[in-house]
Amino acid sequence: MRQRSSTKWRKYPAEILPLFVAETDFPLAPAITARLTEAVALGDTGYTPPDPGVRDAYVAFAQRRFGSEIDPARVRTTCDVMMGVVEILRAVIAPGDRVVVTPPVYPPFYDTVPEAGGVVERVPLRPTGDGWELDLDGIEAAFADGARAILLCNPHNPTGTVHARGSLAALAEIALRHGARVISDEIHAPLTQPDAVFTPFLDASAAAGEIGFAVTSASKAFNLAGLKCALMVTAGAGSAAVVASLPDEVEWRTGLFGAMAAVAAFDEASDPWLDGLLATLDGNRRLLAELLEAHVPGARYRIPDAGYLAWVDLSALGWGDNPAVKILREAKVALHFGPHFGQEGNGHVRVNIGCAPEVLREAVRRIGALVG
Ligand SMILES: Cc1ncc(COP(=O)(O)O)c(C=O)c1O
Incomplete structure (x- = not known):
């Protein structure tokens, strides 16, 4: 993935796992x-x-x-x-x-x-x-x-x-x-x-x-x-x-x-490719729920009906209005900043799940290591 030159892969240095901007990591149709x-x-x-x-x-x-x-x-x-x-x-x-x-x-x-x-x-x-x-x-x-x-x-x-x-x-x-x-x-x-x-x-x-x-x-x-x-x-x-x-x-x-x-x-x-993508994202949206429950107790997340963006409420963790800042600095995972979506986003992060399940696992494991 790091051979790609798009903003998802070039905005941050290589030690940062990028799950922010709305690009996906899958091969093209x-x-x-x-x-x-x-x-x-x-x-x-x-x-x-x-x-x-x-x-x-x-x-x-x-x-x-x-x-x-x-x-x-x-x-x-x-x-x-x-x-x-x-x-x-x-x-x-x-x-x-x-x-x-x-x-x-x-x-x-x-x-x-x-x-x-x-x-x-x-x-x-x-x-x-x-x-x-x-x-x-x-x-x-x-x-x-x-x-x-x-x-x-x-x-x-x-x-x-x-x-x-x-x-x-x-x-x-x-x-x-x-x-x-x-x-x-x-x-x-x-x-x-x-x-x-x-x-x-x-x-x-x-x-x-x-x-x-x-x-x-x-x-x-x-x-x-x-x-x-x-x-x-x-x-x-x-x-x-x-x-x-x-x-x-x-x-x-x-x-x-x-x-x-x-x-x-x-x-x-291209319909079969799109259906395959939906199946992969269905797996990821459910996997995120399991991972959060296991590693980030207190996180609140409703499985989305569509898309590959997950809206996660971390306000119970006491990481401030913009928890993505701490997560970027300490867990080396880039998420979208909740408050940028409006004040209703205080305490929230947006996670891009358009990636391999391994990447999602690693991201939540890193975030989980900050808990407690
Ligand atoms: C709701 C919504 N509208 C528009 C865009 C951007 O679309 P475009 O690049 O075609 O302007 C995005 C990108 O993530 C989006 O989520």
């Missing part, structure tokens, strides 16, 4: 390796053509994996998910408008909203005892008070929550009533485990299709973050018109290698 190898051999490294095939590949993928019916004409590509989010947001809000985010949440959301001219309004997820859910009353109050949009994370990073269809439909109703827009970041959706049901926001109800935008990519499931290709998907005519009105540059920034890799990833030929 064979169809992706074949496509990129062919392109490198050809020197096929120019600009992305107008229709590199990503839309049709994604429409078929979403049909197979989520039962979605997407009109290919309502799919546009861009460089990455956060660029899609920021450009859609910029188009639907006016400078100074408030935009709801639901902490604890993916830290770049706090920068993306101001980048689009907005102001972050925090409506934390509500703990249910057995997980988390959207605080629909809080979101409605924010909309009633003038917030113009919500940046949803579904499945949610860092808790791994897959929001229920009913909750998404209720959110759509509320947004419609108050003239607000929903931008749904669905980057982790391909990694939903078979025991959960992912509902694309646009499919939650007719209203959701009208007022919603989805932004997604193959980059988390297939580890393609450096290649730069994401998709902006709409259903309703109004939302589609917003995406169609974005500057051509937004689409020009799609990376050619990203587009090639996305086509290969979304192809049916």
